[in-house]
Amino acid sequence: MNQIVNLIDKLRVRLAAARYDVWLDLRGVPRKTRRDLRTELRSNLIAAAQAGGTGEAIKQVGSLRSLAAETTRDGQLRSRWSAGATAGAVAFAALLAYLFAASLYYVEGVLDAAPAEPVSGGLFPFVGSNVTVNDQGPAGFDVTVQPGPMLLILPLVVFILVAKPWRTTWPVLATRATPRT
Amino acid sequence: MANQDTQLLKGILSMLLLQILRDDKDYGYSLVVRLQSAGFIGLTEGTVYPALSRLEAKGWLESHLVPSESGPARKYYRSTLAGSDELARATSAWRSVVENVDRVMTDSELPPPPSDPRKKLTS
Numbered sequence A: 001m002n003q004i005v006n007l008i009d010k011l012r013v014r015l016a017a018a019r020y021d022v023w024l025d026l027r028g029v030p031r032k033t034r035r036d037l038r039t040e041l042r043s044n045l046i047a048a049a050q051a052g053g054t055g056e057a058i059k060q061v062g063s064l065r066s067l068a069a070e071t072t073r074d075g076q077l078r079s080r081w082s083a084g085a086t087a088g089a090v091a092f093a094a095l096l097a098y099l100f101a102a103s104l105y106y107v108e109g110v111l112d113a114a115p116a117e118p119v120s121g122g123l124f125p126f127v128g129s130n131v132t133v134n135d136q137g138p139a140g141f142d143v144t145v146q147p148g149p150m151l152l153i154l155p156l157v158v159f160i161l162v163a164k165p166w167r168t169t170w171p172v173l174a175t176r177a178t179p180r181t
Numbered sequence B: 001m002a003n004q005d006t007q008l009l010k011g012i013l014s015m016l017l018l019q020i021l022r023d024d025k026d027y028g029y030s031l032v033v034r035l036q037s038a039g040f041i042g043l044t045e046g047t048v049y050p051a052l053s054r055l056e057a058k059g060w061l062e063s064h065l066v067p068s069e070s071g072p073a074r075k076y077y078r079s080t081l082a083g084s085d086e087l088a089r090a091t092s093a094w095r096s097v098v099e100n101v102d103r104v105m106t107d108s109e110l111p112p113p114p115s116d117p118r119k120k121l122t123s
Helices: A007-026 A031-052 A054-061 A064-071 A081-113 A150-163 A166-174 B006-023 B028-037 B045-057 B081-106 B117-122
Strands: A119-123 A126-135 A141-146 B061-066 B074-079
Touching: A007 A031, A007 A054, A007 A064, A031 A054, A031 B028, A031 B045, A031 B074, A054 B045, A064 B045, A081 A119, A081 A126, A081 A141, A081 A150, A126 A150, B006 B028, B006 B045, B006 B061, B006 B074, B006 B081, B028 B045, B028 B074, B045 B061, B045 B074, B074 B081
Parallel strands: none
Antiparallel strands: A119 A126, A126 A141, B061 B074
16 A cells, blocks of 8 residues: 555546446446445545556456446346336426417517517427417417427437336346456 | 466355455455455456445345545445355355365266266166
8 A cells, every 4th residue: 555546546536436337327226326336446446546556456447337237247127117207298298388388478479569460480499399379459369389399309308318228228238248357 | 376267266256255254344455455365366356346246235245334544435344144154055065066076086986987888878
């Protein structure tokens, strides 16, 4: 234990631990367990760095992907389909409510301006959306709302991020990672 | 101990760790150094750290954090009662394997081959 571990060394160790964390996350390890494993790796790497240098310490651990695969060898990787579906549905409902409120504000603004011609425009963040307001004076007004693809794309992204479908296929990919002995 | 068999090392690693941690508490890197000092130079951190996690998950090891001046707290492991039972079982199995291997390798206690192996197979 005679080598000094400076700030750069600690950053390298943190970076290695962060990469390890990513691989653990991809294998479905819960956040708290990941944090514990990450902290343990950091403390071991610093101890090893003090003994033989940071580069050698990181090298001796080998592939962090393999380390994560070995650590979770007996664990089950599962996609969170129901959680993903719930999160996607909540996101869809929230976007729908936001779209409704934003459309109302848009219509209100147009009617306040009392334009002679129909007015149309888009709503943020609904790329490709279109709201058309046709003010007909005392006869009332027509409103047409086309939400665009974002109303479906955003909930789909939420669904994918929460469900983590790659976990289902990950064991197959992980078998290609052969750990060093 | 050059050219150590990878699979053989993996097979006995749990037993070695349980043996070391039966009486002493220790943390990952220190265990790697101790095992390498004992002659298992083929064992690296990438093999020992996951093994510790698996043994803990099985309830054969318990752990606690000890603050360290040089960085994050170190996770010290120690064998549990179930770990001691597993060590006894693994040790017994290992001794049996060693005895059987020795018997075959020395060739002194092996029964003689049948006089006509084909006859034995067809009967």
